[in-house]
Amino acid sequence: xxxxxxxxxxxxxxxxxxxxxxxxxxxxxxxxxxxxxxxxxxxxxxxxxxxxxxxxxxxxxxxxxxxxxxxxxxxxxxxxxxxxxxxxxxxxxxxxxxxxxxxxxxxxxxxxxxxxxxxxxxxxxxxxxxxxxxxxxxxxxxxxxxxxxxxxxxxxxxxxxxxxxxxxxxxxxxxxxxxxxxxxxxxxxxxxxxxxxxxxxxxxxxxxxxxxxxxxxxxxxxxxxxxxxxxxxxxxxxxxxxxxxxxxxxxxxxxxxxxxxxxxxxxxxxxxxxxxxxxxxxxxxxxxxxxxxxxxxxxxxxxxxxxxxxxxxxxxxxxxxxxxxxxxxxxxxxxxxxxxxxxxxxxxxxxxxxxxxxxxxxxxxxxxxxxxxxxxxxxxxxxxxxxxxxxxxxxxxxxxxxxxxxxxxxxxxxxxxxxxxxxxxxxxxxxxxxxxxxxxxxxxxxxxxxxxxxxxxxxxxxxxxxxxxxxxxxxxxxxxxxxxxxxxxxxxxxxxxxxxxxxxxxxxxxxxxxxxxxxxxxxxxxxxxxxxxxxxxxxxxxxxxxxxxxxxxxxxxxxxxxxxxxxxxxxxxxxxxxxxxxxxxxxxxxxxxxxxxxxxxxxxxxxxxxxxxxxxxxxxxxxxxxxxxxxxxxxxxxxxxxxxxxxxxxxxxxxxxxxxxxxxxxxxxxxxxxxxxxxxxxxxxxxxxxxxxxxxxxxxxxxxxxxxxxxxxxxxxxxxxxxxxxxxxxxxxxxxxxxxxxxxxxxxxxxxxxxxxxxxxxxxxxxxxxxxxxxxxxxxxxxxxxxxxxxxxxxxxxxxxxxxxxxxxxxxxxxxxxxxxxxxxxxxxxxxxxxxxxxxxxxxxxxxxxxxxxxxxxxxxxxxxxxxxxxxxxxxxxxxxxxxxxxxxxxxxxxxxxxxxxxxxxxx
Numbered sequence: 030x031x032x033x034x035x036x037x038x039x040x041x042x043x044x045x046x047x048x049x050x051x052x053x054x055x056x057x058x059x060x061x062x063x064x065x066x067x068x069x070x071x072x073x074x075x076x077x078x079x080x081x082x083x084x085x086x087x088x089x090x091x092x093x094x095x096x097x098x099x100x101x102x103x104x105x106x107x108x109x110x111x112x113x114x115x116x117x118x119x120x121x122x123x124x125x126x127x128x129x130x131x132x133x134x135x136x137x138x139x140x141x142x143x144x145x146x147x148x149x150x151x152x153x154x155x156x157x158x159x160x161x162x163x164x165x166x167x168x169x170x171x172x173x174x175x176x177x178x179x180x181x182x183x184x185x186x187x188x189x190x191x192x193x194x195x196x197x198x199x200x201x202x203x204x205x206x207x208x209x210x211x212x213x214x215x216x217x218x219x220x221x222x223x224x225x226x227x228x229x230x231x232x233x234x235x236x237x238x239x240x241x242x243x244x245x246x247x248x249x250x251x252x253x254x255x256x257x258x259x260x261x262x263x264x265x266x267x268x269x270x271x272x273x274x275x276x277x278x279x280x281x282x283x284x285x286x287x288x289x290x291x292x293x294x295x296x297x298x299x300x301x302x303x304x305x306x307x308x309x310x311x312x313x314x315x316x317x318x319x320x321x322x323x324x325x326x327x328x329x330x331x332x333x334x335x336x337x338x339x340x341x342x343x344x345x346x347x348x349x350x351x352x353x354x355x356x357x358x359x360x361x362x363x364x365x366x367x368x369x370x371x372x373x374x375x376x377x378x379x380x381x382x383x384x385x386x387x388x389x390x391x392x393x394x395x396x397x398x399x400x401x402x403x404x405x406x407x408x409x410x411x412x413x414x415x416x417x418x419x420x421x422x423x424x425x426x427x428x429x430x431x432x433x434x435x436x437x438x439x440x441x442x443x444x445x446x447x448x449x450x451x452x453x454x455x456x457x458x459x460x461x462x463x464x465x466x467x468x469x470x471x472x473x474x475x476x477x478x479x480x481x482x483x484x485x486x487x488x489x490x491x492x493x494x495x496x497x498x499x500x501x502x503x504x505x506x507x508x509x510x511x512x513x514x515x516x517x518x519x520x521x522x523x524x525x526x527x528x529x530x531x532x533x534x535x536x537x538x539x540x541x542x543x544x545x546x547x548x549x550x551x552x553x554x555x556x557x558x559x560x561x562x563x564x565x566x567x568x569x570x571x572x573x574x575x576x577x578x579x580x581x582x583x584x585x586x587x588x589x590x591x592x593x594x595x596x597x598x599x600x601x602x603x604x605x606x607x608x609x610x611x612x613x614x615x616x617x618x619x620x621x622x623x624x625x626x627x628x629x630x631x632x633x634x635x636x637x638x639x640x641x642x643x644x645x646x647x648x649x650x651x652x653x654x655x656x657x658x659x660x661x662x663x664x665x666x667x668x669x670x671x672x673x674x675x676x677x678x679x680x681x682x683x684x685x686x687x688x689x690x691x692x693x694x695x696x697x698x699x700x701x702x703x704x705x706x707x708x709x710x711x712x713x714x715x716x717x718x719x720x721x722x723x724x725x726x727x728x729x730x731x732x733x734x735x736x737x738x739x740x741x742x743x744x745x746x747x748x749x750x751x752x753x754x755x756x757x758x759x760x761x762x763x764x765x766x767x768x769x770x771x772x773x774x775x776x777x778x779x780x781x782x783x784x785x786x787x788x789x790x791x792x793x794x795x796x797x798x799x800x801x802x803x804x805x806x807x808x809x810x811x812x813x814x815x816x817x818x819x820x821x822x823x824x825x826x827x828x829x830x831x832x833x834x835x836x837x838x839x840x841x842x843x844x845x846x847x848x849x850x851x852x853x854x855x856x857x858x859x860x861x862x863x864x865x866x867x868x869x870x871x872x873x874x875x876x877x878x879x880x881x882x883x884x885x886x887x888x889x890x891x892x893x894x895x896x897x898x899x900x901x902x903x904x905x906x907x908x909x910x911x912x913x914x915x916x917x918x919x920x921x922x923x924x925x926x927x928x929x930x931x932x933x934x935x936x937x
Contacts, residue, residue, distance in 0.1 A: 067186050072096055072194060073202070074312025074697055078292050080321045081532065087292030089299075091309040094202035095209075099189040101217050106204065107188055108263075109221075109228035112256035115149040119184055123150045123175035149191050150175045152231070156194045197227060198234030211239060211278050213375075221263065222271040225253040226278075239278040244382035250276075273380050280374045288324045290538030290548045291317075295691060298706060303694075312697035318532020318689055326868035327523050327535045334861035335540055338840065339517035341454040342849045344445035347470035348413070357415060360471070364413055365431035372405035400479045401433065401509045408476055411514050416470040421461040423486065423502055428474055428511055435509035436481040437462065437474065442513040450822075450847040465513070478510030520843055522549035523861065524673050525836040525869060531686045533708060534834070535869070547843070551711070554652055554666040555841060559624045560817030560826040560854065561645075561663035564675065565633050566621045567789035568644035571772075571782065572636040575913045576792065577894030578617040580628040582606070587658055604630055604662070616894045618907060621792050622800035624816065626662055633661040647723065647780045649674035651715045663817060670708070672828055673837030676814070679793070680830040682879065683786035685778040727773040784881045784910055791908045794878070797829070799905070801855045805829065805863055810875045812866070816854030822847045825857035832876040834869050838862045880908065887914045895919050 072094055078087035111118050117125055125148050147155070154174035178187055197207035204227060208216040212223050219227070229237050229249030239246035254268040286292045295315060299308045307313065351357050370376075377385035406412070414430030424439035443458040445465035459465050466472065482505060490498055517540060525535040538548035547553070566574075587602045606626045620628035633641055641661060642654055652667040654660060670688075677686055687707035694703040709716065774782075793813035796802045801816040814829020824841040825848065838858040841848060848857060880886075889896060891903035898918035909915075 067182070067189060070190055070193075073310040076308055076311065076313040076315065078286075078295055078315045078317060080288075080317060080319045080324075081534070082321065083316070084321045086288050086317075086319060086321060086324075087286040087295070089296055089308050089313075092196075092202045093200045093206055094193065095205045096193045096203065097205045097216060099185055099192075101215075102188075102192055102204065103217055103219055103224065105221050105263075106216065106219055106224040106227070107192070108260075109224040109253055109257060110188075110192065110231075111149070112260050112262055113225075113228040113253045114152070114231060116256065116260055118149050118188075121148060121150075123179040124148060124172060148175070150178055150187055153187060153191045153194060154178065156196075157190075195231055196234060197230045198238050199240065213279050221254075221267065222250065222274050222276050225257065225271060226250040226276060228253045239276075239378060240280050240376075243278075243376070243378045243384050246278075247378055247380075247382035275380070275385070276378050277375050278378060280370050280376055286542075287321060287328070288319055288536060289542035289546075290550065291319055291324075291533070291536040293542075293546065294536070294548065294551065294708070294711070298690060298711060299694070302703065302706070313702075314695040314697070314699070316692045316695075318527060318530060318534055318692060319536070320534045320869075323525070323535050323865075323869050324537075327525070327537050327865050330861050330864040330868075331521050331523055331537045332540060334857070334864070335517040335519050335521050335840070336514065337860070338519050338848060338852065338857050339515060340444040341852070342450065343448035344442075344465050344513070344515060345448060345518075347416075347466070347472050349471040350467070350469045351415060351471060352469045357469075360415060361429060361431060368410075368412060368431055369405040372407070401435075401507065402476065402479050403431075403433070406431070406433070406476060408478065411473055411475050414472060414474050414511070416466050416468055416472060419463050419466055419468060420501075421463050423499075424461060425483075425503070426462045426466055426513075427503075427508075428472070430474065430511075433509055434507075435474065435476070435511035436503070436505070437511045437513055438481075438483045438485065440483070440485050441477075445513055450849040452849075453851050454849075473514040473516065474511040475514045476509060477512045481505045481508040481510040518842065519840060519848055520545070520549055521838065521840040521858075521861065522553065522669050523836065523838050523865060524550045524669050525834055525865070526673065526677050526686070526688050528677055528680050528686070528830065528833055528835055530689070532689045532692070535836075535865070545843075549839065549843075550669045551708075552668070553839070553843075554668055555824045555839065556666050556819045557663035557672055557826060558817035558819040558824060558854065559663055560672055560815045560828050561665070562621060562624065562629050562661060563679070563789060563793055563815050564645050564648060564650075565629055565636075565641055565661040566617070566792060567648075567679065567781070567785060568641050569617070569632045569636050570785045570788050570910075571644075572640065574617055574632065574636075575909060576616070576618040576788065576907050577889055577909075577915055579614050579894060580617060580620055580631055582612040582615045582620070582625055582627050584611060585627060585630065602658070604658075616891065618792055618795055619799075619891065621815075622795045624796075624801055629661045630658050634658060644781070645675075646719050648678050651712060651719055663819065669837045669839045670712075672826070673835055676793075676828045676830050676837070677835035678780055679786045679789050680813070680832065680835055680878075681786075682783040682881070683779055683781040684776075684783075685780050724777075727777065730773040731775065784883055787878065787881050787884060788908055788910065790878050793829070795905070795907075801853075802827065802829065802859060804855070804859060805866075807863060808866055808870070810870065811877050813878070814862075816859060818853040822849060822852045825852055825854045827854050827858040827862045829862060829866075831866070831870065832878055833873055834866070836862055836866060836869065838865075883911045884908045885911050885914050889915060890919055893919055 073090070073092040075093050075095065076089040077085055078089075080086050115121075115125070151171055154171045157174065178190075182190075193203040193205070195204070196202050197204065199210055201207040201210045205216045207227055207230070208214055208219055208223070211227070212219065226239060226246060226249075229246065229252065232249075236242060237246050237249045251272055254263070254271050257263045258265045258268040295317070296308060299313070299315070303313075351360060379385060402408075412430050414428040414435070416426060417429050417434070418427035420427070426437040426439075426442075428435050428437060439459065439462050442462065442465060443460075444454065445459045446457040449457070486502065490496060520539050521537070522539065523535060523537040524533070526532070527534050536548075536550055538550045538552075539545050585604065587604075604626050611627065612623075612625070615623070615625060615628055617628075617632075619625075620632070638656055638658070638660060642656065645654060650665075650667055650671050652665065652671060654665045657664075674686070674688065677688075678684070687709045689705055690708040690710075691703070691706040693701055693705070695701055790813045793815055794811060796815055797805045797812055802814050805812055805814065808831075810831060812829055812831045814827060817826030817828070818824070823845050824839065826837070826839050828835075828837040830836065838861050840852075840857045840861070886906055886908050887896060888904055889907050890898070890901040891905045892901075895915045896918040897904040900919050
């Protein structure tokens with residue numbers, strides 16, 4: 030009985046063990062990747078973003094890999110990898126037991142792992158399992174998968190998988206991307222020495238990296254070449270020649286996107302639409318309307334504009350100060366190497382594994398009689414240097430940078446005063462270099478010229494020293510001309526939209542994406558100042574105002590009753606103009622052109638805040654708006670995206686645009702999975718209620734009125750229908766009375782009347798021709814726009830457009846503070862806008878803004894608004910809604926006044 034019990038227990042235990050083994054084996058096979066044919070290979074691929082000319086501007090990836098067919102691999106490459114990793118690759122069936130035995134003995138003898146026994150097939154299996162753990166289960170899976178691949182795939186197909194899958198360091202998966210990274214060429218262009226260096230990487234990509242450890246990389250290359258000769262893939266003579274040859278490798282691949290803020294916006298949108306795996310792993314092809322060349326120009330214009338702004342505020346001081354000679358030499362050596370690699374990121378590894386010093390070679394080749402600058406530095410480049418001498422007598426600062434030395438003339442650094450935002454740039458200017466710099470200061474300098482020269486000093490020599498050069502002056506021919514620089518504190522953003530295609534063609538979200546990823550074009554909400562005023566004036570055109578309507582620019586006080594539990598107080602607000610002066614009667618057009626505050630508030634009060642808010646919403650503003658009289662002065666905080674769309678809608682004659690972020694998205698197999706994606710999608714939550722309200726109101730306005738209900742011969746209708754009909758009839762009557770179009774249109778994309786939009790454009794064109802945007806006339810083509818400046822000079826704006834492109838520029842600080850007295854939109858933002866728009870319109874035809882059929886143009890007296898006459902001091906051409914243009918001249922008015930005078934009863 031006892032014996033039977035034991036047998037029963039043993040049998041049950043054996044059964045459980047057998048079930049566990051079977052389950053374990055089933056688990057192993059069930060969790061193996063399916064590799065029956067090469068079509069089953071689904072590697073992680075790089076998704077690429079392209080501009081409007083199909084130029085690559087960005088990438089998304091988890092593993093950077095470019096898969097190429099087996100036929101692309103040069104024979105010498107496959108031979109190099111086989112010789113280095115698995116010389117019996119064509120003989121074994123997946124696992125090489127002899128190699129494993131040799132590796133075990135070698136590792137035991139060395140006391141550490143010095144040799145591996147894995148075959149190429151095993152390495153592919155290991156990579157495809159995609160799990161890093163070192164367990165028996167993992168090893169078993171690896172072995173089974175290896176046998177399975179050998180049974181189902183040819184050796185060439187296994188090599189195809191291996192060479193596309195393997196990791197070769199510096200973020201490069203597969204030999205194609207590794208060839209581009211290390212040699213900046215496609216894999217099919219590799220020669221023997223390059224192929225051998227790549228084949229030396231799989232064992233330890235970091236340890237044998239030619240970028241980090243060139244000597245070890247050379248040793249590994251020699252090993253591979255030796256193995257290739259032993260296996261008779263090449264001759265010993267070929268191996269020796271490849272060993273003796275210098276090899277050029279690159280320290281980095283240029284992966285930085287030219288439009289990082291734009292590309293990141295795309296990444297976020299696509300992840301929301303398709304998921305992270307699709308975006309990072311599946312090799313999508315994303316086509317956009319961005320223009321590479323215009324983006325490059327915008328980046329440069331923004332950086333230059335912010336540097337100019339920074340200089341107007343003064344010099345914040347040196348980055349550091351070094352006095353120790355060893356530290357100084359270390360700094361100079363390090364910066365020399367950095368600038369050398371920046372110019373040419375390649376390095377030459379010589380036969381002994383040492384790296385050729387390109388900076389020294391460049392210096393040797395450069396004759397002092399030819400030029401001072403080495404080849405790796407260029408005019409206009411900004412570098413770091415250390416102040417070696419401060420010469421107040423001659424007004425010169427001696428600066429060492431790399432192995433070079435240059436001079437800064439005090440005339441070029443008069444701006445380097447101690448910063449004070451309450452002073453204009455021309456106050457407290459520097460007169461001698463010691464006021465800003467001292468020996469040992471680490472500073473930024475711009476290379477201005479290969480040889481230093483100074484008109485100031487030459488003039489002194491001619492006049493003060495009678496042509497005799499003082500002994501204290503250095504020999505200028507030996508010095509580079511430098512100018513003091515510093516990285517700006519202020520930030521900026523630029524957004525440009527093609528008004529014809531609706532594509533976003535440029536997006537700059539800040540000074541430097543590496544410094545801050547915060548996208549100020551889309552994420553920053555800031556007060557707009559006077560750049561909001563056009564909304565008030567355009568809204569007023571649909572309330573009966575005309576460009577020549579007269580508004581009184583005089584003081585006004587608004588009172589607000591504030592109630593609390595304990596008290597009731599009256600708050601008073603007395604707005605003023607920027608000039609703090611009042612002009613009396615002013616024309617509607619001139620009130621906007623001169624950006625006057627008081628007339629703007631009076632117009633807004635007359636047409637009503639709800640009407641202004643409605644227009645703002647119609648034209649694209651979705652951020653919260655202040656519902657008080659400060660609204661028209663730009664007290665509400667909005668994004669650059671919103672306000673740029675507002676102006677763009679005016680440029681499109683009131684037709685709605687949905688700025689295009691992406692034109693289409695294709696899979697790696699060129700199947701389209703998405704068409705146009707608008708940037709508006711990013712703000713759907715913010716705009717949903719606004720869009721719904723607008724759509725409902727439009728439907729109510731345009732829908733036919735319901736037929737009356739007849740009960741027992743009595744006509745009845747719903748109260749709501751009566752109310753709607755009454756409201757609609759009232760609106761139509763008002764519109765007819767003022768000869769302006771209706772509020773809603775059959776074309777649902779028509780936001781406001783084309784005529785109203787066109788008249789608004791003519792007013793904004795006047796801002797350029799006669800007002801604060803005057804410097805934009807340099808473009809030599811019709812443009813319209815508006816400056817904006819907030820209280821305390823916290824924010825500066827210029828938003829403007831041509832018939833082809835709308836562009837908005839914002840400048841300010843992330844943490845709100847003054848940019849400095851006088852830093853208006855015209856001074857800080859407009860110059861950036863102008864420089865960008867020059868490039869943006871390069872090659873585009875000069876076009877005029879399209880007038881609508883129901884507008885007329887009249888020459889008017891710019892003071893009275895009447896038709897111009899011989900007595901007019903200032904005459905302008907102004908568009909009007911037909912029927913609202915002036916019909917009298919100043920002379921007619923004088924005659925009429927005189928006649929009325931003589932008709933009066935003068936008796937007392």
